[in-house]
Amino acid sequence: GQSLEQPSEVTAVEGAIVQINCTYQTSGFYGLSWYQQHDGGAPTFLSYNALDGLEETGRFSSFLSRSDSYGYLLLQELQMKDSASYFCASDTGRRALTFGSGTRLQVQP
């Protein structure tokens, strides 16, 4: 089977940096992706890592270590609008994406 573990909640203040971790157990792993979901909304794609290392997209960066079955999403210069749930998802090629249970990020003023 496949499983992904994330912290359930993270709280940070505006302007700070926060890291959301994801550990996975999966066979036939291709890559790890991250999605953001605001309350009442649909998940939206943030990033995808197929290779080890850091991928940067503006204020958001994502990291993958395949040898450790571990990745993280790094959010810098936090803004109130970043308050949302963040999901990591494993890509095993043929099968559909498998999502983690999500991390609820609360940004405080």
Added chain:
Amino acid sequence: EADIYQTPRYLVIGTGKKITLECSQTMGHDKMYWYQQDPGMELHLIHYSYGVNSTEKGDLSSESTVSRIRTEHFPLTLESARPSHTSQYLCASSEQQNTEAFFGQGTRLTVV
């Protein structure tokens, strides 16, 4: 901008009724998926499809069926709705590589 649409957005229906949730995408994606998600919880895979006439069951498939007769259309049918089906249903699509999935706005279903 994602071009994937779900209808209806909201639905209240009585127990035992048969319902079909619609999902269409105009991006020509081969892969399409249905997920069920309760508020603030994880996404559970119900069904997915690799292309026309190919569908696979996910973890929560036992009480629903799907069809993929056309690339752009992937409807989900609940044969007999129950209160336990009350949830949000999200449709998504991607190219053959799962590098980026696009989600519809969801159907919020309430079974009374």
